[in-house]
Each structure stands twice: as structure tokens, then as C-alpha cells.
Amino acid sequence: MNILVFAEQIDGSFKKSAFEAVSYASQIAQAHSGSVTAVVPGNVADDKLAELAKFGANKIVSIKHDNLNGFNAETYAKVICNTATAEGSSIVVISNTYSGKSVAPRVAARLKAGIASGVISMPNTTSGFVVRRSVFSGKAFADVNLTTAVKVLAITPNTFNTLENAQATNIANAEAGLADADFTTKSVEINRLTGKIPLTEAEIVISGGRGLKGPENWHLVEDLANALGAATACSKPVSDMHWRPHSEHVGQTGITIKPNLYIAIGISGAIQHLAGVSSSKVIVAINKDAEAPFFKAADYGIVGDAFEIMPKIIEAAKAFKVN
Amino acid sequence: MKILVCVSNVPDTTTKVTFTENNTQFNTAGVQFIINPYDELSLTRGLELTEKLGGTVTTITVGLADTEASIRKALAIGATDAVRINAVPTDAYFVAEQIAAYAKAENFDLIFTGRESIDYNGGQVCGLLAEMLGLPSVNVITSIEVDGSTATMERDIDGGKEKLSANLPLVVSAQKELTEPRIPNMRGIMAARTKPLKVVEPTASELTSAAVGFELPAPKGSVKLISVEEAGSLISILHNEAKII
Numbered sequence: 001m002n003i004l005v006f007a008e009q010i011d012g013s014f015k016k017s018a019f020e021a022v023s024y025a026s027q028i029a030q031a032h033s034g035s036v037t038a039v040v041p042g043n044v045a046d047d048k049l050a051e052l053a054k055f056g057a058n059k060i061v062s063i064k065h066d067n068l069n070g071f072n073a074e075t076y077a078k079v080i081c082n083t084a085t086a087e088g089s090s091i092v093v094i095s096n097t098y099s100g101k102s103v104a105p106r107v108a109a110r111l112k113a114g115i116a117s118g119v120i121s122m123p124n125t126t127s128g129f130v131v132r133r134s135v136f137s138g139k140a141f142a143d144v145n146l147t148t149a150v151k152v153l154a155i156t157p158n159t160f161n162t163l164e165n166a167q168a169t170n171i172a173n174a175e176a177g178l179a180d181a182d183f184t185t186k187s188v189e190i191n192r193l194t195g196k197i198p199l200t201e202a203e204i205v206i207s208g209g210r211g212l213k214g215p216e217n218w219h220l221v222e223d224l225a226n227a228l229g230a231a232t233a234c235s236k237p238v239s240d241m242h243w244r245p246h247s248e249h250v251g252q253t254g255i256t257i258k259p260n261l262y263i264a265i266g267i268s269g270a271i272q273h274l275a276g277v278s279s280s281k282v283i284v285a286i287n288k289d290a291e292a293p294f295f296k297a298a299d300y301g302i303v304g305d306a307f308e309i310m311p312k313i314i315e316a317a318k319a320f321k322v323n
Numbered sequence: 324m325k326i327l328v329c330v331s332n333v334p335d336t337t338t339k340v341t342f343t344e345n346n347t348q349f350n351t352a353g354v355q356f357i358i359n360p361y362d363e364l365s366l367t368r369g370l371e372l373t374e375k376l377g378g379t380v381t382t383i384t385v386g387l388a389d390t391e392a393s394i395r396k397a398l399a400i401g402a403t404d405a406v407r408i409n410a411v412p413t414d415a416y417f418v419a420e421q422i423a424a425y426a427k428a429e430n431f432d433l434i435f436t437g438r439e440s441i442d443y444n445g446g447q448v449c450g451l452l453a454e455m456l457g458l459p460s461v462n463v464i465t466s467i468e469v470d471g472s473t474a475t476m477e478r479d480i481d482g483g484k485e486k487l488s489a490n491l492p493l494v495v496s497a498q499k500e501l502t503e504p505r506i507p508n509m510r511g512i513m514a515a516r517t518k519p520l521k522v523v524e525p526t527a528s529e530l531t532s533a534a535v536g537f538e539l540p541a542p543k544g545s546v547k548l549i550s551v552e553e554a555g556s557l558i559s560i561l562h563n564e565a566k567i568i
Contacts, residue, residue: 105450114531184459192483304551316555
């Protein structure tokens with residue numbers, strides 16, 4: 001059995017999510033005496049490609065093409081599927097990042113493969129091929145049986161560990177087999193936040209709600225975030241009132257996150273908000289209302305005025321960092 | 324310009340999720356169903372584009388007759404007409420196949436889906452549908468403008484934003500910032516009653532996946548409270564007790 005992993009490169013190097021996907025595939029391979037092939041569209045140097053072997057890729061298929069350096073759903077799907085066919089892969093593993101979410105269903109449709117996205121478990125093959133995924137924005141889990149010969153698994157980032165399992169480096173270059181006309185969407189400009197931790201990758205998230213009374217008080221969130229190396233987030237009302245950008249909104253209709261630590265300041269904990277954050281390992285709620293629903297979902301709570309509480313926590317966090 | 328908006332009928336965001344039949348079925352008792360919020364954004368943006376450029380906005384829903392309240396609401400918001408594929412939407416693959424089968428002959432210029440449905444969160448229909456129709460796709464768009472046969476968009480990427488352009492026809496999925504949802508007015512609600520709602524029987528399709536069971540997350544233990552005076556001790560508790568920082 002061959003398992004194909006799409007390893008996404010950004011500007012010629014891999015993010016943690018790519019190594020997580022290779023590690024995930026490698027664990028399936030070990031359980032089923034299979035092999036792992038990683039496919040990398042875009043120009044990546046051999047020493048970078050070799051990093052994938054460290055996490056268990058038996059073979060690395062490098063598809064060098066200037067037009068593949070930036071992500072492109074349609075052409076990436078083509079080269080991933082061509083590789084899957086050439087390798088005889090029966091499982092395709094893709095990290096469910098924004099790019100992954102874009103390309104995984106296209107791969108599934110091309111391969112006529114059943115697809116599960118937001119996967120949070122290894123496959124259980126005792127009866128069929130069952131994976132667990134998060135549904136209802138984290139309010140529940142579903143066990144899904146994929147019944148097709150080829151299967152596509154889009155795994156949730158930040159869920160599976162990267163596990164070293166070094167294999168001999170075996171890099172094969174393959175032709176993209178693409179014409180200019182295949183590039184139907186054109187990237188005009190890419191703006192990535194620099195110096196800020198993307199919310200979906202952050203291990204600690206500090207989040208503020210209406211209880212902070214206005215955008216001018218956000219230094220309370222940002223100072224703690226800076227002290228702890230955390231990302232900042234907010235509740236839906238806060239982004240609706242444009243106190244903070246929509247990209248910071250976590251919850252059922254915003255971003256679903258699962259950091260190690262989530263600190264919610266002045267957020268009551270409506271069911272829609274909890275849906276997006278309840279998978280966090282440890283939750284701290286700070287709210288002046290002792291009846292706030294967040295205290296039922298939190299591990300630690302402080303009932304009181306955020307404007308009195310936060311300076312104490314920020315001071316302690318700064319002291320902690322120094323030590 | 325001919326626009327198709329895929330509309331999913333989903334439980335209201337305040338729904339307390341429970342299951343029946345030995346945890347194999349979502350319990351719909353007492354649940355209010357709504358238009359998937361991202362599909363509502365798609366619909367509104369579709370209407371804004373046709374108001375500016377001329378054209379029609381058709382909605383399509385895969386669902387049984389009980390989805391018609393949401394479909395009528397979409398018509399009340401302003402859709403020109405609606406199509407309902409008369410089948411239970413078993414999984415995203417099935418839904419995409421049904422929509423593709425209908426859309427193939429209709430030559431839509433632009434097809435909108437939501438970023439994901441807020442019930443099953445697959446986010447798959449956009450890509451599946453585009454591949455089945457042989458069209459380009461751009462997901463999680465936060466803006467779209469159309470000029471002639473070219474669309475320019477912004478989409479979310481990990482840690483930032485990307486600007487792109489693509490030629491129509493095109494399939495896109497709506498992310499939150501795309502626009503503000505429209506609320507139907509009385510005139511729209513009256514007009515919706517007589518707007519065309521075509522019911523189409525599904526085409527044959529092979530099963531690719533099946534949900535075999537559901538589970539609710541384990542409830543949290545009780546919260547440990549820290550006093551306001553001792554608030555600073557949170558950091559050492561997180562370090563020494565929770566071992567998380």
C-alpha cells in the first residue's frame with residue numbers, strides 16, 4: 001500500500017503542517033506495511049526536500065516548475081493526482097490548511113475518492129476505514145467510513161505530532177506536464193502578516209470580548225500575548241463592531257482553533273463562541289459575571305473586573321518570561 | 324451574468340447538538356433550521372453583482388421538502404429563482420455531484436458556495452464541484468469584483484491574504500468578510516411566494532462515505548477559581564500545575 005502526502009512548500013520551505021502530514025502517513029504505513037511518498041509542487045532545494053525523509057517519507061517526488069511556486073488549486077490537484085496514479089497510492093494525506101482545504105476536494109473528485117476533512121484520528125480499519133472528524137464546529141465528533149478504493153484524508157493541523165522516523169533520502173524529479181493554459185487562476189499579490197503568529201498555528205491564544213469596552217483597551221490583550229508569545233483573537237461582537245479585524249474572530253462562524261492555552265477576557269462564552277475554542281487543552285476565563293457560561297467550559301476562572309485583573313497577570317507574565 | 328448560489332439548510336448556530344438512534348442520527352427535534360450563514364453571504368454578494376452588472380441569481384439546494392422554508396427565505400432576500408434537488412444530502416461528494424449534474428447544462432458564469440456548512444464543516448463542495456465541472460476554483464474569498472469576463476478576488480491564506488484573478492466561469496467559496504448579509508423585507512417576502520422553485524429528482528450516484536456514529540465531547544471538570552487579589556498567580560499555576568507554559 002502506498003500513501004501519498006501533499007507536502008506544501010511556502011517560499012521554498014516547509015511548515016510544521018507538512019511534517020505533521022508526513023508523520024501521520026508514516027504511522028499508517030507502519031501499521032499496514034506500506035510506504036510513504038511525498039509530492040512537492042514548486043521549486044524546493046534538495047536539502048529542504050530531504051527534511052521530509054526525516055519524518056518518514058520513503059520517496060520524495062519533486063515537481064519543479066516556476067508557475068507551481070505559488071499555490072494554485074487546479075494545477076496542484078493535477079500534479080498530486082498524476083503522482084498518486086503513478087505511485088499507485090490508495091490513500092492521499094493533505095493537511096487541512098487553507099490551501100489544503102482548497103486542493104483536497106479537487107484531488108478527491110479527480111480520483112473519484114471518498115474524502116474526510118478535519119480528520120482528528122488515525123484510520124481504524126477493523127471494520128471498514130473509519131476516521132474521526134470534528135463536526136458542528138467542535139460541538140461533536142463524527143466517525144466517517146470511507147467506502148471507495150482510494151481515500152483522501154485532510155487532517156486538522158496542530159492535532160498530530162511530528163514524529164521522527166528517518167528514511168534514506170530518495171528524491172525523484174517529475175515533470176509537471178502542465179501548459180500555460182492550465183494556470184487559470186493568477187496570483188496577483190500575497191500579503192502575509194510578519195512578526196505575528198497566525199491564529200491557527202498558535203499554541204497560546206489570548207482573546208478579548210465586549211467586556212473590554214472598546215478597541216482602545218486592547219493593549220491588555222496584546223501585552224499579555226506579547227509576554228507569552230501568543231496570538232490574539234476576539235469574539236464575534238468585537239469583530240462585528242470593527243474593534244478588531246474579522247480575521248481574529250474565533251467561534252462557530254469564525255475560525256476554529258485548538259491551542260494548548262486559550263485565555264478569554266471579557267467574553268461571556270455563548271455556545272457559538274465555545275464551539276470554536278472548546279478543543280483548546282486548557283481554558284482560562286476572566287469575566288466579571290460569575291454566571292457567565294464560559295466558567296462551565298473553563299479549567300481556570302477569575303471572577304472580577306478585567307481592568308483590575310489584567311495588569312496583575314501581565315506583570316506576572318513578564319516576570320515569568322524574564323526568569 | 325448568470326450566477327448560481329449553493330444554499331445549505333443547517334441547524335441554527337444556537338442549537339444544542341444531540342444525537343438519536345444509538346448516536347447515529349442528528350436529533351432534529353426542536354431544532355430551528357436556517358440558511359447556512361456563509362451561503363447567505365454568497366447570496367447577498369451575488370445579488371450585489373447582478374444589481375451592478377445585470378443578470379440572474381439562482382439558488383440550488385440538495386434536500387427534501389423540509390428545506391423549502393430556507394429556500395423561500397433565499398428568494399425573499401432577492402434570488403431570481405430556486406432549484407431543489409429532491410434528495411437527502413448524505414455527504415459533500417453526493418451534494419457536489421447533484422449540483423454538477425444540474426449546473427452542467429446551465430452555463431453559469433459564477434458559482435458560489437459557502438466556506439463550509441456550519442453543521443458538517445467539510446468545506447468540500449467548492450473544490451469538488453469545480454473539479455467535476457472542469458472549472459477553476461478559489462476558496463475562502465473575502466472580496467470579489469467582476470469586470471467583463473474576469474473576476475478579481477481576495478482570499479484568506481494561512482497567516483495572510485492573497486489577491487487573485489481568474490476568468491469566468493468560476494467556482495468560489497465565501498468567507499466571512501465577503502459582505503454583510505441582507506435581511507428580507509416585506510415586499511421580498513411577498514414576492515418570494517410566487518417565484519419559481521423547481522424540484523429536480525437526483526441523478527444516480529455511488530456512495531463514497533457514510534457517518535457511522537457521533538459522539539459528544541467529554542464534559543469539562545469544574546472550574547478552579549482564582550481570586551482577583553491572587554490574579555497574578557495564574558501564570559505560575561499555568562506553569563507548575565497545568566504545565567502548559
